[in-house]
Amino acid sequence: TQLLEQSPQFLSIQEGENLTVYCNSSSVFSSLQWYRQEPGEGPVLLVTVVTGGEVKKLKRLTFQFGDARKDSSLHITAAQPGDTGLYLCAGSYGQNFVFGPGTRLSVLP
Amino acid sequence: DTGVSQDPRHKITKRGQNVTFRCDPISEHNRLYWYRQTLGQGPEFLTYFQNEAQLEKSRLLSDRFSAERPKGSFSTLEIQRTEQGDSAMYLCASIRQGGITEAFFGQGTRLTVV
Numbered sequence: 030t031q032l033l034e035q036s037p038q039f040l041s042i043q044e045g046e047n048l049t050v051y052c053n054s055s056s057v058f059s060s061l062q063w064y065r066q067e068p069g070e071g072p073v074l075l076v077t078v079v080t081g082g083e084v085k086k087l088k089r090l091t092f093q094f095g096d097a098r099k100d101s102s103l104h105i106t107a108a109q110p111g112d113t114g115l116y117l118c119a120g121s122y123g124q125n126f127v128f129g130p131g132t133r134l135s136v137l138p
Numbered sequence: 139d140t141g142v143s144q145d146p147r148h149k150i151t152k153r154g155q156n157v158t159f160r161c162d163p164i165s166e167h168n169r170l171y172w173y174r175q176t177l178g179q180g181p182e183f184l185t186y187f188q189n190e191a192q193l194e195k196s197r198l199l200s201d202r203f204s205a206e207r208p209k210g211s212f213s214t215l216e217i218q219r220t221e222q223g224d225s226a227m228y229l230c231a232s233i234r235q236g237g238i239t240e241a242f243f244g245q246g247t248r249l250t251v252v
Binding site: 033035059060062064069070071072073074077079117119121124125126127128129130131133 | 140142144169171173178179180181182183186188193194229238239240241242243244245246248
């Protein structure tokens with residue numbers, strides 16, 4: 030069974046702080062994706078990482094795929110209230126995805 | 139706007155009633171997925187279609203649930219004899235065949251069974 034764990038489950042920080050959230054599994058994935066979901070909406074794709082060790086940047090967000098393609102991290106620099114949301118990682122295997130439970134981030138002004 | 143639309147956005151129904159949801163995927167995407175998400179959890183896979191063929195169903199999909207994609211375009215998810223435990227957000231995702239697998243989600247249908 031492919032399972033993804035995310036940590037922390039909840040994170041509340043002040044505007045301007047940096048943070049890192051983690052996505053871990055004992056399984057290898059062909060690719061891994063990060064989504065942000067706001068209340069009452071569907072998840073929105075932020076990035077896909079494919080190669081072990083890959084680093085991608087999206088403005089203040091930095092995503093890294095572990096060398097063994099089993100884990101990933103998302104680092105946000107100088108968080109803004111607009112970053113508030115549920116951050117989900119999803120691993121791709123075969124024709125399907127498995128989602129982690131998410132990290133709920135709250136950035137206070 | 140991801141290009142995937144779901145209807146309705148919200149549905150309140152009485153226990154025991156049947157409900158049907160619709161998903162219109164991105165037109166050039168031939169794979170369509172249904173997920174269910176409860177509060178505080180990530181989406182859980184229900185079923186997926188490649189064109190009109192339903193290729194995989196989760197054990198979560200009881201006999202009361204049925205999904206169709208009759209012409210390989212839009213899809214419907216029907217829940218018969220709804221139960222309070224069916225209350226959740228139902229998400230549809232559209233995926234293009236080939237290349238890197240990336241899912242584009244609709245805004246979801248929030249079902250509340252009272």
